[in-house]
Amino acid sequence: MTVFALYNLKGGVGKTAAAINLAYLAAADGYKTLVWDLDPQGSSSYYLNVKSNNKNETKKVFEEELAVKDVVQGSLFENLWVIPADISARHTDALLSGHKHSKKKLKSLLGGLKGFDIVILDCPPGISLLHENIFNAADWILMPNIPTTLSINSFGTVNEYFENNDLDKSKLKCFFSMVDHRKNLHHEVMQHFYKDKIFFKNYIPYLSDVEKMGINQQPLFEYANGSYAAQCFRDLWHEVKKVCL
Template identity: 55%
Template sequence: MITVALYNLKGGVGKTASCVNLAYLAAKDGFKTLLWDIDPQGSTTFYYKVKPKDAHAIKSLISKDADLGNAILATEYENLEIIGSDNAVKSFDIMVEEMKGQKSRLKGILKQLEKEYDFVFIDCPPGFSALSENIFHAADVVLMPIIPTTLSIRTYNMVKDYFKEKDLDSTKLMCFFTMADLRKNMHNEIMEHLYKDKKFFQNYIPYLSDVEKMGIHRQPIEEFAPSSYAAKSYRDLWTEIKEGVVE
């Protein structure tokens, strides 16, 4: 089982859009896939038209003897299941509180899924917290979508520093560009500069309105616009990621 956490310190960078599409593509490739929407905003849950069973269940999901089986829901798609977010802001506080001083809590909880799934994708909330630290410990790959702007470089460096400071395995950190606009010199220059870092996948997701249309269709792009450039971009990125992580 490979756990991939879509994470960035920043919000609005394409974590959810990427999580929804990459998990879908993994499942389509025949991998048994679980998507865990840990962000209280519940956008992934919204895109997959899922209603979490119990709005107050978050505590039972992250307690030491958590039983995830109960929370896992089917999606419309084969090989793809989901743990939805209950859309309660309070859930985030509960998760952070439960995980304080328990760096490996989430890792322990995910262990029970090891035999069931090939991939677990986690859609993370932004920011640093006891929850993000747990995610960094639990994930095999911390996958960061990065918009090629100056501020993004800054937050990227902050995440790398955080990994050093907390003695986390920084080889887990892998990145790709999202919302890239190659007509902009700045985007080109920043991409060229960061590609030297060797932490970036070559394939990137351009700024494309078909990605935004996921909100209207409430489906992964591959479902409503399979011949679009956006769908192709995510397919190419997925192929590269898969080749990088599957032994």
């Protein structure tokens, strides 16, 4: 089982769009794939049209009142399962702080999941105890970055955090997201950072077909399979597979 986390300290950078579209492509490739929505916003759950069956489900999973395998739900797509988020996911940090092995709890919960080839964690933005759990549990941390100053600042902060906390930096892989070809700044930032092998060559441009996932409440490929946006995600997925699987 390979665990990917779609993560960034910064919000609104395309984590969820990538989590859903990469999960869809993994499932279509025949990998038994699970999306675990760890974000109380529940955006992945929304895109996959799945709601939790239990009140305060996320909280109960982290408190081990519910077994993680029992909250896995099917989706409309073959080979694709979901653990949806609910608003109780906002308590995750508080719950973790009271736990004995507070930085390894998520890893231990993932141990209760059998039969999946790929798990994709859709992470809330931030850098907290939950995120330390994510860094420990994931085999690969995929970080979308918009090629702008603030996004790159947050990339620097995450890198520094890994260095200062003896975290395995080789897990960290980045890709550019919401790239706007009309902006010189985007080109300049990308050229500068491509020197760093931490970045995948393939990137996701700013395209309204991606934004329409919200209106269609579906992965991109279900309504725009022949689009440039779909091709960009396919190219990124091929590169992720080559490097990470």
